[in-house]
Structure formats: structure tokens, C-alpha cells
Amino acid sequence: MDINVTITSVKRFFDFDGNEIGYSAVMDDITRFVPIAEGNREYQLIQEWVAQDGNTIVDTDVPTP
Amino acid sequence: MALIKVNTRGQSSNLGRRNLLINGAMQVSQRGTSSTGVGYQTVDRFAVNQSGFDNLVSTKTQDTNVPAGFSKSLKLATTTAETALAADEYGNMSYAIEAQDLQSLAYGTSSAKSFTLSFYVKSNLTGNFSVTAYKQTGSNKQQDRRYTINTTNTWERKTLTFVGDTAQAIVNDNTAGMYLYWHTAFGSNFGTATYNASAGWSAYANAGWGAGQDINTLYNSTSNYIQFTGIQLEVGDTATPFEHRSYAEELSLCSRYYHTSFSGETTIGGSHPANYSGKVFSWSDHYGSSPDRVAFNYQWPVQMRDIPTVTMYGNQWTSARMSKYNAGSAEYTIDYASGVSRNGLGGYYDVAGVNGDFVVAYVEALAEL
Numbered sequence: 383m384d385i386n387v388t389i390t391s392v393k394r395f396f397d398f399d400g401n402e403i404g405y406s407a408v409m410d411d412i413t414r415f416v417p418i419a420e421g422n423r424e425y426q427l428i429q430e431w432v433a434q435d436g437n438t439i440v441d442t443d444v445p446t447p
Numbered sequence: 448m449a450l451i452k453v454n455t456r457g458q459s460s461n462l463g464r465r466n467l468l469i470n471g472a473m474q475v476s477q478r479g480t481s482s483t484g485v486g487y488q489t490v491d492r493f494a495v496n497q498s499g500f501d502n503l504v505s506t507k508t509q510d511t512n513v514p515a516g517f518s519k520s521l522k523l524a525t526t527t528a529e530t531a532l533a534a535d536e537y538g539n540m541s542y543a544i545e546a547q548d549l550q551s552l553a554y555g556t557s558s559a560k561s562f563t564l565s566f567y568v569k570s571n572l573t574g575n576f577s578v579t580a581y582k583q584t585g586s587n588k589q590q591d592r593r594y595t596i597n598t599t600n601t602w603e604r605k606t607l608t609f610v611g612d613t614a615q616a617i618v619n620d621n622t623a624g625m626y627l628y629w630h631t632a633f634g635s636n637f638g639t640a641t642y643n644a645s646a647g648w649s650a651y652a653n654a655g656w657g658a659g660q661d662i663n664t665l666y667n668s669t670s671n672y673i674q675f676t677g678i679q680l681e682v683g684d685t686a687t688p689f690e691h692r693s694y695a696e697e698l699s700l701c702s703r704y705y706h707t708s709f710s711g712e713t714t715i716g717g718s719h720p721a722n723y724s725g726k727v728f729s730w731s732d733h734y735g736s737s738p739d740r741v742a743f744n745y746q747w748p749v750q751m752r753d754i755p756t757v758t759m760y761g762n763q764w765t766s767a768r769m770s771k772y773n774a775g776s777a778e779y780t781i782d783y784a785s786g787v788s789r790n791g792l793g794g795y796y797d798v799a800g801v802n803g804d805f806v807v808a809y810v811e812a813l814a815e816l
């Protein structure tokens with residue numbers, strides 16, 4: 383019985399050491415910055431979204447300091 | 448001499464801070480006062496959910512039609528009707544309660560307590576509606592209670608008591624300990640079980656979801672509406688008068704779950720306030736041989752429930768953008784905002800094109816359950 387949110391795309395971002403730090407997700411046509419936090423509702427929705435066939439998180443480049 | 452009877456300490460219950468819900472009087476509406484969207488859209492802490500509908504447009508408004516002693520209500524009005532309610536379609540208004548705020552219910556012990564939900568409701572429809580309490584801790588459980596709207600277009604106060612759960616504790620943390628669902632309408636896949644007014648917690652099943660509800664016509668006609676205010680949940684089996692809190696106190700409590708830098712100044716997509724009110728100021732520069740970078744530092748007014756999702760808007764209300772100070776409507780892309788915590792955000796971000804200028808952005812933080 384979860385709230386309906388339409389996710390269009392998700393990008394994964396990294397820190398200088400290549401560690402995952404969060405996502406940029408287009409949700410209901412709004413680009414939101416979602417942290418890696420299991421208690422975060424948008425993070426949970428992204429995990430449900432990527433578990434569905436055909437949905438993929440796109441990795442961005444590891445930044446340089 | 449007049450005598451005053453004083454209750455012996457320990458005999459009275461629920462004195463002060465009786466209401467376990469936030470914004471039950473619908474006073475705070477940080478996102479705006481009217482929306483046809485779903486989820487958290489208008490009044491804080493209350494979501495309106497719609498699943499599977501083909502035609503339905505439902506308008507949610509923070510309304511000023513209220514029972515005596517209140518100033519705001521949440522109204523759900525059917526703007527475009529659903530032509531045929533399919534079996535799997537459902538709608539509701541919901542509230543999620545943080546688990547650590549429910550520990551006084553003593554669930555999972557032999558001392559588990561009942562709780563009583565009271566609220567004011569008004570509709571052009573009469574008949575039986577229901578509220579389902581639902582919890583996901585361990586196995587999913589639900590408990591359904593019926594209320595009856597007796598008179599059209601009239602505010603009525605309803606009181607529903609839910610029994611305690613001696614078998615299953617509610618985890619003591621910042622996750623959702625329980626959800627409340629005020630059903631608006633649902634299809635034939637739901638609520639088919641025979642209603643039992645004294646039933647306790649049972650395993651979730653579609654048949655029991657809204658079992659007490661007979662009226663599922665809210666979305667059938669553009670004449671139909673339902674509205675609520677004065678929602679209170681208190682420990683025990685007795686409803687007491689609604690506990691009014693100040694606007695400032697409710698806003699502070701709501702800010703644990705949702706905050707914008709522009710609360711009280713404008714809403715998303717609204718006209719821009721004078722003097723850049725509601726925008727977060729920053730500055731940009733190079734760092735070594737790096738591209739244009741913006742240093743950002745902003746503190747939430749209260750610690751948020753969890754690390755929030757952050758959205759930044761530029762001068763044209765485009766998300767993932769910021770703008771230069773005093774430089775018109777131009778917007779500049781920010782790819783990601785790192786350095787976010789429950790207390791605020793701070794970091795420097797690559798934003799091409801802003802080097803050397805002051806920059807501004809509207810900032811929104813979400814930590815809803």
C-alpha cells in the first residue's frame with residue numbers, strides 16, 4: 383500500500399575514492415538527490431524500482447579532487 | 448469555602464501531550480494549499496494515495512470550512528470522476544507514525560494498551576466508512592474500525608478504539624511503526640471480509656482491508672467530497688477533547704519530516720518573494736584547477752528523522768538547478784548535492800558557469816516515512 387511515485391531514471395554518484403555516495407533520481411519529473419540511507423523513503427523506492435525488470439541505475443564517473 | 452478536588456498523582460492518565468499525531472488540525476501546509484497530485488501534497492504529515500485509477504482527478508485542499516474551534520481542514524474533492532471502479536483500484540488518506548513515538552502502547556507485552564482515534568469528518572455522502580491501522584514490524588498486521596457518517600454536509604466527530612497487540616512489539620527506532628488509512632474508495636478486491644467491530648490485530652489480507660466500509664462512491668461523481676480535521680490518537684480507550692497546539696509547535700514537529708528554505712515565503716512554482724526571501728545564498732570560485740565550484744552550507748531548523756532527500760531549485764523552479772544572485776532567470780545545473788546529514792547540508796559542488804558570482808537556490812528536504 384505504498385504511495386505512488388513514478389521514477390524515470392536514476393544516476394549513481396561516487397566520492398573521490400569511488401565509494402557510492404548517493405543518487406540523482408527523476409521522480410514525478412523532479413530531479414531529487416537521494417542519500418544512501420536505508421531509512422530514507424526515496425532510497426527505498428529506488429531499491430524497489432531497480433528490482434523491477436528493465437530498470438537500471440546509471441553510474442557516473444568517479445570525480446577528481 | 449470552595450473545595451477543589453485534586454486527582455491523586457498516578458491515577459489520571461494522558462495529561463498533556465495526549466495526541467500522538469502531528470498536525471491533526473491541518474494547520475501546517477508547507478507544500479501548498481491545493482493539489483491534484485498524490486502522496487504528500489498539501490497539509491503536512493497526511494498523504495493522499497490513489498492506485499490504479501484511470502480517469503480520476505481528485506483535488507486536495509487545505510480548506511477553511513471547519514467545525515467550531517478549528518481553522519483548517521483537509522478536503523478531498525472529486526474533480527474528474529472515475530467512470531468505473533475496477534477491482535484493484537483503491538484510494539485513501541494516510542498517516543505514518545514514527546515507531547519510537549509508539550512505545551507507550553507497550554506492544555509485544557502483556558500490558559499492551561488500546562489506542563483511541565478521534566476525528567471530525569464531513570461529506571455529502573452518508574453511510575459506513577472505515578479506518579485501517581496497519582503495521583509492518585515483523586509480519587504485516589492490520590485492524591479495521593468502522594465509522595458512520597450520519598448527516599450530509601455536516602461536521603461530525605467520530606471515535607474509534609483499536610485493541611492492543613500483546614504478541615508483536617513495535618521496534619524502537621525512527622522507522623514507521625504504524626500507518627493509519629482512512630479509506631476513500633476501493634474496488635471489489637478489498638474489504639470483502641465480514642466486519643467484526645471487536646476484532647484485534649490479524650495478518651494482512653485484502654479481504655480485511657477496509658472491511659467496515661460500505662460506501663465506495665466518493666470518486667463516482669464530481670459532486671462528491673470528504674474532509675477531515677481534529678485528528679487525534681491517544682493511548683487508552685477514551686477520546687478526550689482535541690489537544691490544540693500552536694502553529695509554531697506544529698510547524699517545528701512537521702519539520703522533522705519535511706522542510707523547505709522557502710516555507711512561509713512561497714511554494715514550489717509560486718511567485719518569487721522580494722529580497723530573495725527563502726533562498727539559500729552561497730558563493731562560487733575555483734578550487735585549484737577544478738571547474739566552477741559552489742560552497743554550500745545550510746542547516747535544517749530541527750534534526751530530521753533520517754538523512755533527507757534534497758532538491759534544489761533555480762529561479763525558474765527547475766529542479767537540480769541554482770541561479771546567480773541578481774542575474775535574472777538563468778539557471779545552472781548541479782549534478783548532485785553531497786554532504787547531506789540529518790542536521791543540514793554542507794559541501795562544494797561543481798556548477799559550470801557560475802564562477803565568481805554569488806549564487807542562490809531554493810532548498811527542499813524530505814524525510815517522510
